[in-house]
Amino acid sequence: MRLAVLGLALVLAGCFPREGVPSADLEPHAAPSREVVVSMKDFTFRPDTLRIPPGTAVVFANQGRYPHTATESGGLFDSGVLAPGERFRYTFTLPREYSVYCKLHPYMVLHIMVGP
Numbered sequence: 100m101r102l103a104v105l106g107l108a109l110v111l112a113g114c115f116p117r118e119g120v121p122s123a124d125l126e127p128h129a130a131p132s133r134e135v136v137v138s139m140k141d142f143t144f145r146p147d148t149l150r151i152p153p154g155t156a157v158v159f160a161n162q163g164r165y166p167h168t169a170t171e172s173g174g175l176f177d178s179g180v181l182a183p184g185e186r187f188r189y190t191f192t193l194p195r196e197y198s199v200y201c202k203l204h205p206y207m208v209l210h211i212m213v214g215p
């Protein structure tokens with residue numbers, strides 16, 4: 100029991116800034132960043148529908164065994180060919196609906212709704 104209390108105290112102590120080191124004031128206006136991973140595997144985007152707040156970064160991760168692309172249908176972005184294991188990241192800022200597909204397998208489609 101005493102060890103557990105000591106452990107907790109150490110964990111709590113680690114949460115407080117060290118003397119002389121600025122902490123939370125470094126970036127007072129920075130919004131918390133958010134990231135969502137979409138996997139490209141078995142010829143589908145997973146998940147295939149996303150609802151995210153503006154400012155969210157989506158990481159398209161090819162976790163399959165074949166190359167894929169993450170291409171926005173309106174030409175906003177195109178990952179180029181992603182080999183297995185490669186990733187592409189895009190931050191969605193404008194609130195609207197987006198359609199992302201794979202150029203190599205156009206039946207692979209992902210719908211993204213950016214909004215509150």
Ligand SMILES: [Cu+2]
Nearest residue numbers: 167201203204
């Ligand atoms: Cu593909």
